[in-house]
Amino acid sequence: MTDDPDADADALVRRVRDGDLRLHELEDHADADAAATARRRIVESDTGVDLDAVGAYGFPADRADANIENMIGAAQVPMGVAGPVTIHGGAVDGERYLPMATTEGALLASVNRGCSVVDAAGGATARVTKSGMTRAPVFRVGDVAEAEALVEWVRENEDRLREAAEATTSHGELTDVTPYVVGDSVFLRFRYDTKDAMGMNMATIATRAAAEAVEESTTASLVALSGNLCTDKKPAAINAVEGRGRSVTADVVIPRDVVEERLHTTPEAIAEVNTRKNHVGSAKAGSLGFNAHVANVVAAMFLATGQDAAQVVEGSNAITTAEAREEGLYVSVSLASLEVGTVGGGTKLPTQGEGLDLLGVAGGGDPPGANADALAECIAVGALAGELSLLAALGSRHLSSAHESLGR
Structure with a gap:
């Protein structure tokens, strides 16, 4: 690319129009600001909408690389x-x-x-x-007897689960695991001390490692890493x-x-x-x-x-x-x-x-x-x-x- 951001953006627009690139690939071929500008121009052209205010953001676009995909600008809130x-x-x-x-x-x-x-x-x-930040995977078992056996295994092996979970992070600490049984479904609500991080990603990655340890040693099969008993981004009495x-x-x-x-x-x-x-x-x-x-x-x-x-x-x-x-x-x-x-x-x-x-x-x-x-x-x-x-x-x-x- 060149030292001219406008020229770089125009070049990206042409490559998208020619079918050479897709919108989400632009950052691989130019800096983040040129990519955002090109994407914004394409959207403006396709929709007939003026996005000048959206494009008038006050920080380098690469500062938002970890926070947004397909960036076209910023929504400014007073x-x-x-x-x-x-x-x-x-x-x-x-x-x-x-x-x-x-x-x-x-x-x-x-x-x-x-x-x-x-x-x-x-x-x-x-x-x-x-x-404490929580993540609660749901496991499938054969019947309630296997559910009881899984609950007992978790209570006896919390140190093993802690070791598996904490191996994925240098900051998070597993503080407790609480089982909940509903028929042939077993939910394990993991709680972590995530220090100064909100910690949702940290808890998810750590819980995945712990869930692998559960599957290796029991008859339980992981159905979903989040079983909605966490509960994240939904009204829930358990959080209250x-x-x-x-x-x-x-x-x-x-x-x-x-x-x-x-x-x-x-x-x-x-x-x-x-x-x-x-x-x-x-x-x-x-x-x-x-x-x-x-x-x-x-x-x-x-x-x-x-x-x-x-x-x-x-x-x-x-x-x-x-x-x-x-x-x-x-x-x-x-x-x-x-x-x-x-x-x-x-x-x-x-x-x-x-x-x-x-x-x-x-x-x-x-x-x-x-x-x-x-x-x-x-x-x-x-x-x-x-x-x-x-x-x-x-x-x-x-x-x-x-x-x-x-x-x-």
């Missing part, structure tokens, strides 16, 4: 900050701006209001209470109960005068809204999440920090509590399955890396896992602020007027 807010966490302590990328007007304003109220109360406390990724809780006590002066309502009103809306309403709906809008904050901070956006479905599996006390209002948010990492995946992209830098959690932590714990605590406090603000808006009947005043 990014703002809420805070700063004071966090008293197990892994993070002090003031933090919370980076959030979203297209929903009024979301940042609402979370920012919640952050200011949390700060007026002296900050929020946050702790990661459980950690057992957790997946990080289980993290944040809470705060807001003095009564702060509630009345800053939120224009009372602790009692907010507690009642939470009970009737988040608990009774969610139960009647059969919801797995008992909260107001935790997914809003999880999604916005996931996009801003390079997390797997599809895992918002598990990240929003949260319970909000609110209690009127003599001294004021107690509010907590417990996220059961927040799957986050500060290394790997989208965290290596430039803008997402800057989002992690804002929080002071980019890269591997010391000790390992500390940065991912800190990220989880920051997201939990952001969710807490968002819940507090929305519950107060509902309690004061200001929700619609707030959207109207912001023109959203």
